[in-house]
Amino acid sequence: MAPETPVARLRSVVVDCPDPAGLARFYAAVAGGTPEREDDPGWVVLRLPDGPRLAFQRAPELTAPQWPRSDRDAQQFHLDFDGGSTWEEMDASHEKVLALGARVLDAADREKKDFVVYADPAGHPFCLCRIDH
Template structure:
């Protein structure tokens, strides 16, 4: 697999958002395509999509999500709380929060859903 590509109205802005969340430096080929190499991870790419309509979560009709990103936020609730503060400050919005679960769901500034996940580490 080479890249996960997200359609969006502003590739540069969305790449900057994800760089703030997962690290890395966005590299713009032009105003239509920006790549973010996640340190020790996959390559995310952002492509301008005229007429982009963000997915609505959770819906089962034509505006439903196609996929979402699960991001490792650490193994403790304190780590998730810190990650939540960071993504909200960067422009995400909360979609689904239940403290009894191991994840929380957000929308990025373009409306794509993503999760901050609590990942238990082997001892």
């Protein structure tokens, strides 16, 4: 069976946040790329080297999700990043994201799960995953 032609191509993942420029700089340090301001001061785009764009949209009244609660303010989405293929690489990635302003949400059983959950500076959850290459 031949695959169907897609309706559309993913252009951007848009993240609401109080400080679009600051959060774009955080993710540029995590994933690469250079933040680009658009004509709208409440909108910043980060073109990832090997993926879709991440866009950051000003939402001054944003309430960060409560991890791991799902009864209120569900997380809605999260981003997974390749943190390395060894635990030494994961440990180095862990220290770097903490230095950038992330905080740990869940590191329990990391060896069993192969990931650690963090919050970015605006409170959105993201994961560093151990990926066997």
